[in-house]
């Protein structure tokens with residue numbers, strides 16, 4: 001029988017938000033959300049390898065990153081539209097923070113870990129690529145430690161609790177599928193989606209900072225909040241996710257869903273990058289059922305009628321020399337892909 005693994009590769013999906021309803025910030029500065037997450041088949045991988053020599057030399061964790069072979073992100077890097085150097089390779093990296101959180105939860109000294117990220121999701125694109133790295137690292141390092149200590153891996157609830165401290169999207173990247181997210185997005189309610197939705201993603205050459213987009217939302221809503229909540233009260237609550245939207249998702253009915261997509265961060269994102277509006281209109285002219293900015297942007301998502309329609313849309317964008325890729329969702333959350 002083979003011994004415990006010294007190397008585990010885990011993957012986690014990117015997400016888009018079919019709905020993103022934003023409320024006024026709480027006194028600690030967080031915006032309460034009601035959002036409908038969809039995990040899509042664009043996956044980040046994290047390989048965690050035990051390297052005891054690293055633990056002897058110092059900090060105990062090293063991290064490296066490559067553009068995943070064949071991914072849209074690899075093309076972006078090759079064409080100079082994205083730089084791997086934008087990704088921090090120190091304790092700021094979300095995969096490193098996730099690995100440290102797992103070791104702390106297990107109460108063990110960092111055993112010497114090499115983390116290698118295979119990046120497929122554009123950075124700062126509103127698709128939660130860094131959060132996917134955190135989720136994949138949580139699963140990979142947790143599995144590695146469990147094998148070495150000869151015990152069961154952490155429960156999904158325990159990993160979700162660790163994930164929520166790393167970032168608001170991390171618990172969803174662990175869960176996958178489709179889910180309503182409340183609070184900052186960490187309180188999840190899985191929802192049904194009986195079939196696949198076909199989307200086309202159009203990444204942008206420049207990223208958008210999530211805090212900058214929320215600042216735009218704040219500027220737009222300053223008057224409304226002050227009127228409704230004199231003296232700094234609760235302000236605007238996010239609208240709940242409508243039952244009709246959930247029914248359209250449950251049936252994986254693209255026509256019904258197209259009429260219901262809504263992102264409250266889209267207007268602020270368009271103010272920061274006005275050219276996105278032209279792209280949104282153009283995609284619909286080319287046959288998409290609906291278009292929206294993903295999360296805080298700037299990646300633009302289009303909903304297509306079928307796999308074939310998504311392929312055609314990618315072809316149309318390609319003829320215009322625009323990078324686009326077809327994805328489907330929902331897909332599973334973070335999981336172990338291989339061990340060695």
Ligand code: ATP
Nearest residue numbers: 093094123124125126127128129130131133210295
């Ligand atoms: P979200 O929609 O969750 O706000 P995003 O998809 O817009 O996220 P990310 O790709 O997650 O953005 O990256 C946001 C920032 O996080 C980057 O600019 C980078 O400085 C930092 N970061 C930390 N760790 C990572 C990582 N592993 N991969 C990418 N960025 C990371």
